[in-house]
Amino acid sequence: MHKMTMNSIYSKLRSKNIKNYYLLIFCTILSVSLVTSFAVMFFSPTVQKILPVGGDSRKQVYLVFGIAITACVAFTTYASSLFFKYKSRETGILLSLGAKKNKLKKVFFFELSLITFISSLIGLLLSIPISFSIWKLFQMLIIDTKEMQYHIGWFGLIVGIIFCLFVTLCIFSMGVRFLKRTNIIDIINEHRKTEVIKDVKHWYKVVGIILIITGLILGYGVPLISIRYFSYHMPKIWDITFLLSVLGIYMFTTYVVIYNKKGKNSRKYYKNIIPKSMMKFIGKQTVKNMCTISLLIGGALFAAFYSPMAVSSVFYSIKHNPVDYAFYYKASENQIKKDEIYSLAKEYKVDITSYNEVKSISLIVNGINESWQDNGKITFTPIKKIGYSEFFSESDFNKVSENKVSLRPNEYLTIIETNSAETAHKKFNELNTITNPVTDISERVKYKGTIIFQPFVKKDTTKYVISDEDYQRFIENLPIENFENFVLFNVKNPDKTYDFANKLKNEIIKRSSDDVAVDTSYDEYKNKLVEKEEHKQNYKKQQHVELSSSNTQLFLNWKYYPSFTVLDHQDILKNIAVFLMLFIFISIICLIAVAIVSYIRSITIATNNKLLFDDLKRLGARNNYIERCIKIQLKKIFTIPTILGASAIYLLNILILYGNDGGRITESESISLGINLIITLSVFLFMYIIYRISFRKVKKILGI
Incomplete structure (x- = not known):
């Protein structure tokens, strides 16, 4: 009789549950390839020549690059947390059957090392063709001159390797925490774990909105007023006031997820009590995901808004040059x-x-x-x-x-x-x-x-x-x-x-x-x-x-x-082409992260509540009622973060333009605001498409 080793058991389990590995592999490959391809372009000789050393433009790129790295880390670690939830049941069963934790740990980390190494390697290899394709696309659509030739920024590959090591460290630290638990029942039921948030008051909504606006005004408006009227430059620590907006987003999101009082319309209250209660039982997870989505949408739009602001003012002045x-x-x-x-x-x-x-x-x-x-x-x-x-x-x-x-x-x-x-x-x-x-x-x-x-x-x-x-x-x-x-x-x-x-x-x-x-x-x-x-x-x-x-x-x-004027167009296009390429790429990375996080959250709601939905069917609930329960939850997950993130960053955009020209908005800035509004509406359309895809997948999981 063939002797079963722990490696062969893991191999059998892996082949039976291979779908549970796909998400982690896909997210790791995607995050590494996106970050590395951006770094390869950014550190290319062509871009480094165009972006002046120590200039504001280079600082802006570093800022949005940080946003992109945060976005990629966010959806990769989120995918890792789901992977560990899937692994919790089989790990718990093996422990209950007498498997030694040390032996499990050895096999588990070998498997994890293999996944992260192969995924990172594939991501690094894909970064070169991805950066080349994006560069050529922008070269074809915007400007094609001898100065805009593609060159590999080899230092970008080093940045990519450092990112791989950082992501691997994050995944392994989560794995260590996962295996440190000793209660077998807790490990088995990890995928059913709920994080209920206590009831919140009605004022959470009002205070949340006030904090969002206050954080933006204090963070950007007060330093401008201080310089203009008091000849005083606010210290860097003052930037912490922007965190009030983050707190406001958290409070408003918590209110939307948790608050559910009967009020005057009792019919509506009882009609929505089941989907509301579902969201409440996984309140902490849902709120964290919604806040992450909101901040990533803000980051995507911040990067996307920069180019219209620069383009509109420059081309407006060229057009009106006599x-x-x-x-x-x-x-x-x-x-x-x-x-x-x-x-x-x-x-x-x-x-x-x-x-x-x-x-x-x-x-x-x-x-x-x-x-x-x-x-x-x-x-x-x-x-x-x-x-x-x-x-x-x-x-x-x-x-x-x-x-x-x-x-x-x-x-x-x-x-x-x-x-x-x-x-x-x-x-x-x-x-x-x-x-x-x-x-x-x-x-x-x-x-x-x-x-x-x-x-x-x-x-x-x-x-x-x-x-x-x-x-x-x-x-x-x-x-x-x-x-x-x-x-x-x-x-x-x-x-x-x-x-x-x-x-x-x-x-x-x-x-x-x-x-x-x-x-x-x-x-x-x-x-x-x-x-x-x-x-x-x-x-x-x-x-x-x-x-x-x-x-x-x-x-x-x-x-x-x-x-x-004819040369100004060309020279400016060379600079703007670089900004468009880098900043739009950052926006794409953030939106990809948003799509992955929101899609996974939707599937998690379906899988975690599948038994509950089955019970509702046995009690006589029709498919259209089940669909309605799903829609109420998904609409909040997609709509609220999109509105919060987009509104906050659009308001900040108005404040920046208002402060740039001495307390008013010029005609060229009005044009850029119009373009940015179209971009914002495009993001809403993008989120609606992801919502429809997620909704279709959830219906398939629940068999309706």
């Missing part, structure tokens, strides 16, 4: 001239419809030096001579702008890009003193408002319009280094002039000397203030950029980078 081609350069530079531009346009069959050249002068201005103290206090120190700013004469400005201006001596207008508002860090009326760099004589000037002209506005620079009288007085004996030439022209069918624009851009880069190879924050006056030569060289070196047509970050960093 000039197709604009560039400027220092008058001391030997830059391309008008006749050469026309000759180049003729070569590329481009029709120039209007052409203007104007000059600006660099004068020393006063300003505010903003410094943050260790105690969080922000100090604003007025400085009479803080740096250079560019000034246009009113006649030159009127020549290129549709908005005609008229100024008296010692008056000025601040040129702005769009109809934006002042914020805590952006003031339009700070200028009150202009100093002539030649005579060192300072003059008081008066602020007369703002004027919109986008082609003159450049990152990290402020430009003004002054009267012709003031302009003529300032240019006397002013050295050529303090003059800048602005070239602005329009063409027919600008969207079809890409080759011409690219050639002109390359020609401008080629003719620019090393003296102007500086980034947007470089200021010549500050450079002159540095007394020691070595410090001066270090300052120039820190602000230096590589003037090369192959430099993909030049459009972000170079102070004199030309603004050609």
